[in-house]
Amino acid sequence: MxxxxxxxxxxxxxxxxxxxxxxxxxxxxxxxxxxxxxxxxxxxxxxxxxxxxxxxxxxxxxxxxxxxxxxxxxxxxxxxxxxxxxxxxxxxxxxxxxxxxxxxxxxxxxxxxxxxxxxxxxxxxxxxxxxxxxxxxxxxxxxxxxxxxxxxxxxxxxxxxxxxxxxxxxxxxxxxxxxxxxxxxxxxxxxxxxxxxxxxxxxxxxxxxxxxxxxxxxxxxxxxxxxxxxxxxxxxxxxxxxxxxxxxxxxxxxxxxxxxxxxxxxxxxxxxxxxxxxxxxxxxxxxxxxxxxxxxxxxxxxxxxxxxxxxxxxxxxxxxxxxxxxxxxxxxxxxxxxxxxxxxAIYPPCIVLVGLSFCKELWNSQGRVVAPVMLVALIFGLIDALKGAGLGEQLPALLVDMPLSEQGLAWLVPAVATLVVAVAVDRIMGERKEALA
Missing domain, CATH: 1.20.1740.10 (Amino acid/polyamine transporter I)
Known part of the structure; x- marks a missing residue:
């Protein structure tokens, strides 16, 4: 070898x-x-x-x-x-x-x-x-x-x-x-x-x-x-x-x-x-x-x-x-x-993908957990991107003033909340499945 x-x-x-x-x-x-x-x-x-x-x-x-x-x-x-x-x-x-x-x-x-x-x-x-x-x-x-x-x-x-x-x-x-x-x-x-x-x-x-x-x-x-x-x-x-x-x-x-x-x-x-x-x-x-x-x-x-x-x-x-x-x-x-x-915009879902790759044995289906958390991270990453492009004034105040928004990490709290919900749903649905090929 x-x-x-x-x-x-x-x-x-x-x-x-x-x-x-x-x-x-x-x-x-x-x-x-x-x-x-x-x-x-x-x-x-x-x-x-x-x-x-x-x-x-x-x-x-x-x-x-x-x-x-x-x-x-x-x-x-x-x-x-x-x-x-x-x-x-x-x-x-x-x-x-x-x-x-x-x-x-x-x-x-x-x-x-x-x-x-x-x-x-x-x-x-x-x-x-x-x-x-x-x-x-x-x-x-x-x-x-x-x-x-x-x-x-x-x-x-x-x-x-x-x-x-x-x-x-x-x-x-x-x-x-x-x-x-x-x-x-x-x-x-x-x-x-x-x-x-x-x-x-x-x-x-x-x-x-x-x-x-x-x-x-x-x-x-x-x-x-x-x-x-x-x-x-x-x-x-x-x-x-x-x-x-x-x-x-x-x-x-x-x-x-x-x-x-x-x-x-x-x-x-x-x-x-x-x-x-x-x-x-x-x-x-x-x-x-x-x-x-x-x-x-x-x-x-x-x-x-x-x-x-x-x-x-x-x-x-x-x-x-x-x-x-x-x-x-x-x-x-x-x-x-x-x-x-x-x-x-693309950095948050990539961080989520890397972080959750180490936890794949903790849930029944990777797709049920990883996909929704990445989607939410992407959505809020896009919001941060719009603010970075100078279009923040076009957005509702609620989205502009998200927790950690000043640090460019507005995606973090929604992503963690989605992770908690996704893991709970995965537990309820049960039945371990293989990751999509």
Whole structure:
């Protein structure tokens, strides 16, 4: 029976970590650190729950069903599961997340050096997606290209930044913003939730499993075990990155007070600490972080859609790279404006799906419980999405002022209430049934 060597398992963990860490993951924590001030570590705890805990749990849930999202969504039926999977893959793939990796890496890393002209963005994104296309064309070599080459480079760059955050602080911790004085844990929790890494985990699950299979491992138990180990390695790596970036942000008040986003905090710190080399270093770091994520997303989307549409994997890689190139040239501001409402709507049912997948033995029929809870989560996620799109004034006051609405979690209370009712109905109806295939 084929097994992975220790170095292969480590490379798999590095690959998984590298797939997750995009520009957003590097930008959010410094801003939380700056605004939380003395309460930074309480806020950090909340952030780690949603930005590390949920993605790792999602990887484990997918590993248990073979990596494919449609296997995880089988309790809601083939049609509904297929629609959910397609929407998730498109949202975190060619429509939003993949193009955004190019625009973010350009605007954070290179725009300060080249200017924000449309031509500069086009030339950068053209080279960027040529590299994404070339690496994604050979998914069987991901463990080598990403796990053994790109991921270590990315980790070294992050390690330099992380060590500098602790060894070379800029100054004293500044005062906490009012929101972080009132509820630091809650604010950190919300910011971690908004990284949307759980959606990324749903997409990357098949990439991780396929990387294991590319080494000849066929045993379902071993595949599950290796995927869980990879998820845990990635979780530890994410936690270390976030902790160092929280420290960087909290100590940067002297040079970054009044910064509007985490990118400005990073720029201020890196420029102050590394001088003229700062901008170049940050450009390389952000570009590497985004490039690996873009490769993972492209491979996952091509792998998924090659099974549901009559197109080959290579053809889909070409189409995805070209489409992502075109969308990326809309610019970061427009991309974020379009993506936030869509991601806000589909994130809640995905969280429900992952969470309930660990409880399937507790009820008679998965479909009776999972489907209604996901539907309610989706409905209230859509309400949050409408508010995020600036259409909240069109909604009844009752829906706008739901519990936890301010935190973007208005779906949580209705979903839990539906879960209680669905479990009660399942108990009354009895007769254990198999999940829909």
């Amino acid at each position: 084929k097994v992975l060597k220790g170095q292969d398992i480590l490379a798999l963990g590095f690959m998984t970590f590298a797939l997750f860490v995009g520009a957003g993951n590097i930008i959010f924590p410094p801003m939380v650190g700056l605004e939380a001030g003395p309460n930074v570590w309480i806020a950090a705890l909340g952030f780690l729950v949603t930005a590390v805990g949920l993605p790792v749990i999602t990887v484990i849930a997918l590993a248990k069903v073979g990596g494919a999202m449609d296997s995880l969504s089988s309790p809601i039926g083939k049609l509904a599961g297929g629609i959910l999977a397609a929407v998730c893959y498109l949202a975190v793939g060619p429509l939003f997340a993949t193009p955004r990796t190019a625009t973010v890496s350009f605007e954070v890393g290179l725009a300060p050096l080249t200017g924000e002209s449309p031509m500069a963005l086009f030339l950068y994104s053209l080279v960027y997606f040529l590299v994404v296309f070339w690496v994604s064309l050979y998914p069987g070599r991901l463990l080598d290209t990403v796990g053994r080459f790109l991921a270590p480079l990315k980790i070294i760059a992050l390690a330099i930044l992380g060590i500098a955050a602790f060894a070379l602080p800029v100054g004293d911790v500044g005062p906490a913003q009012p929101a972080y004085v009132a509820a630091p844990f809650s604010q950190g929790f919300i910011n971690g939730y908004l990284t949307m890494d759980t959606l990324g985990a749903l997409v990357f699950g098949i990439v991780i499993v396929n990387a294991i299979r590319s080494r000849g491992v066929e045993s379902p138990k071993l595949i599950t075990r290796y995927a869980i180990i990879a998820g845990l390695i990635a979780g530890v790596g994410l936690a270390l990155v976030y902790i160092s970036l929280f420290r960087l942000g909290s100590d940067s008040h002297a040079v970054a007070a009044g910064a509007q986003n985490g990118a400005a905090v990073l720029h201020a710190y890196v420029q102050h600490t590394f001088g003229s080399m700062g901008s170049g270093f940050l450009a390389v770091l952000i570009s590497l972080a985004c490039l690996v994520t873009a490769v993972g997303l492209t491979c996952a989307c091509a792998e998924y859609f090659s099974r549901v549409v009559p197109l080959s994997y290579k053809t889909l890689v070409i189409l995805l790279a070209v489409f992502s190139l075109l969308v990326s040239n809309l610019g970061l501001t427009k991309l974020i404006a379009f993506s936030i409402p869509v991601l806000t």
